[in-house]
Amino acid sequence: MKVLTITYNYPPAVGGIETHVDELTDELSDRHEVEVLWFTNDTDSELSSRIRQVAATAADCPGDSMVLAAWKQAKVLMEHVDDFDPDVIHAHSMGLCYGLGLVKLRMLGTPPVVVTNHSSRFLNRFYSDSFSTTLKQRVEGAVPDTVITPSEELKKASQAVTSAPVVEIPNGVDTERFHPDVEPELDEYDTEGRFVVLTTRRFVPKNGMKYLVKSIPHTDEDVFFLLLGDGPERKQLRRWIEDRGLSDRVAMPGEIPNEEIDEYYALADVSVLPSLKEAISISALESMANGTPVIGTAVGGLPELIKDGANGLIVEPKDPEAIASAITSLANDPVLLDEMSREARETILANYSWGAIGERTEQIYRQLVSD
Numbered sequence: 001m002k003v004l005t006i007t008y009n010y011p012p013a014v015g016g017i018e019t020h021v022d023e024l025t026d027e028l029s030d031r032h033e034v035e036v037l038w039f040t041n042d043t044d045s046e047l048s049s050r051i052r053q054v055a056a057t058a059a060d061c062p063g064d065s066m067v068l069a070a071w072k073q074a075k076v077l078m079e080h081v082d083d084f085d086p087d088v089i090h091a092h093s094m095g096l097c098y099g100l101g102l103v104k105l106r107m108l109g110t111p112p113v114v115v116t117n118h119s120s121r122f123l124n125r126f127y128s129d130s131f132s133t134t135l136k137q138r139v140e141g142a143v144p145d146t147v148i149t150p151s152e153e154l155k156k157a158s159q160a161v162t163s164a165p166v167v168e169i170p171n172g173v174d175t176e177r178f179h180p181d182v183e184p185e186l187d188e189y190d191t192e193g194r195f196v197v198l199t200t201r202r203f204v205p206k207n208g209m210k211y212l213v214k215s216i217p218h219t220d221e222d223v224f225f226l227l228l229g230d231g232p233e234r235k236q237l238r239r240w241i242e243d244r245g246l247s248d249r250v251a252m253p254g255e256i257p258n259e260e261i262d263e264y265y266a267l268a269d270v271s272v273l274p275s276l277k278e279a280i281s282i283s284a285l286e287s288m289a290n291g292t293p294v295i296g297t298a299v300g301g302l303p304e305l306i307k308d309g310a311n312g313l314i315v316e317p318k319d320p321e322a323i324a325s326a327i328t329s330l331a332n333d334p335v336l337l338d339e340m341s342r343e344a345r346e347t348i349l350a351n352y353s354w355g356a357i358g359e360r361t362e363q364i365y366r367q368l369v370s371d
Contacts, residue, residue: 001365003028004086004111006037006077006100008093010051013042014255015202016282017118020150020171021092025050027358035084039073039096052080066098073099078107088365090114094122097143104143112368114361115144117158118171120206120277120300126157137161146364150280151301167364170301172357173285175349180291180341182266189251191267194224195331198268198292200261200283201275203231208274208297211320213237215274216246218324223249223331226264230255265290269337270330276317278302285352288312288344293337295326311343 005025009017021036028034029050036051054076077099081089089110091100094117104110125133141147141162149155150171158166197219201207210233216225227237227250234252241250256264265271271287271294278300287294288311296302297317306312313330315322330337 001032001088001362001369002084002086003032003034003365004037004080004084004089005034006039006073006089006091006096008039008095010036010038010040011258013040014258016171016279017092019258019282020116020118023172023174023354024358024361027354028361031362035080035086037076037080039076066095070098070102074102074106077103081107081111086111087369088112088114090116090361090365091144092116092118094119094137094140097140101139101143112145112371113143114146114148114364114368116148116150117154118150118279120279123154123157123277123300124206126160134161145368148361148364151278152304153300154279167360169357169360170305170352171280171282171285172352172354173282173289173348175289175353178262178265178286178289180266180345182262182290184263184267186263186267189224189226189267191224194222195220195327196224196226196268196270197327198226198228198264198271198287199273200228200256200264200271200287201273202229203233203237205233206275206277207231208276208317209233210237210240211318212272212274212323213240214320215323215327216241216249217244218321219327220331221249223327225250226268227252228254228256228261228264261286262290265292268292270295270327272323272327273297273302274317274323275299275302280305285348289348289352291341291345293330293340293344295323295330305347307343307347311340311347 007021011018011022025034038053040053100113138161144164147158147164147166148169149158155166155168203209265287271292273281273296275297280301284294294306294312296306298314299317306314308314313326315326
């Protein structure tokens with residue numbers, strides 16, 4: 001089968017969607033011919049021959065116009081449909097539906113379209129009261145033949161804007177790379193005798209990083225925080241930490257390439273996701289595959305993944321003291337922490353391997369192609 005994948009997100013850019021698209025592409029490429037169209041401003045990265053980088057985002061158009069971007073994307077898509085002749089098109093954003101809609105209107109015999117609706121940005125727009133936003137989402141929802149979502153919350157929101165079938169398939173993780181036997185070589189961090197708390201998040205409002213940072217004074221002095229990632233809130237939160245004399249308990253090394261991230265999970269005792277919006281976090285999956293339990297907030301798809309008290313802990317969002325209490329409870333109970341570590345790994349092996357997710361995605365392709 002020939003699969004044309006289109007996306008705004010692909011490595012070396014860092015993020016959960018980037019990892020998902022890359023891993024799913026690798027899994028499907030073992031059995032199918034896959035070509036990736038990456039609409040991006042980064043057209044300089046050296047990638048494999050199956051990746052086509054195209055400057056066709058709103059940022060590439062006068063006035064950051066999505067309308068012009070959609071026309072540009074449609075033109076590129078039609079050229080690739082003619083040249084590659086795919087059996088199915090798989091888009092990894094509802095925002096790509098505008099260009100795909102123009103392709104469907106202008107080309108006869110367009111291949112079936114699958115859209116994976118990953119993004120919490122979609123949820124932010126879905127929950128807004130804007131009439132124009134609601135209308136735009138219904139236009140997006142008219143294009144796919146099938147929608148895939150990684151969480152129940154995104155599934156319900158997608159069903160409200162499309163008449164196409166909506167199927168929940170979770171995000172996945174490489175269980176051979178992320179495993180409990182990884183040996184960290186991170187001597188630059190003074191973690192000897194300390195309980196290590198890790199987060200791997202962009203410092204943006206929806207990720208709730210300020211609530212994790214504000215939990216630090218409520219934890220014991222032998223708890224060490226590794227806050228990975230970059231973003232607009234990072235400098236302000238670093239200054240907040242410095243002003244309170246907490247710098248010796250915190251490391252903020254910035255953005256870490258994904259190929260190095262497994263060592264950080266191995267170094268950590270627990271990961272924290274203080275999210276305000278979330279689907280099924282790739283970071284949570286990677287951490288749990290490593291046998292590092294996750295403390296997550298009761299938002300989005302996190303409660304579907306984290307079974308409170310079994311493979312991790314769930315706390316309410318926007319509550320620094322609740323985060324601190326969860327950290328303290330695990331730091332003071334090594335037996336419970338060890339049990340959660342084993343259960344976290346078992347949860348991932350049973351439900352979130354890329355082999356299982358690739359097979360479920362292929363089933364959708366086969367059904368559409370046979371219809």
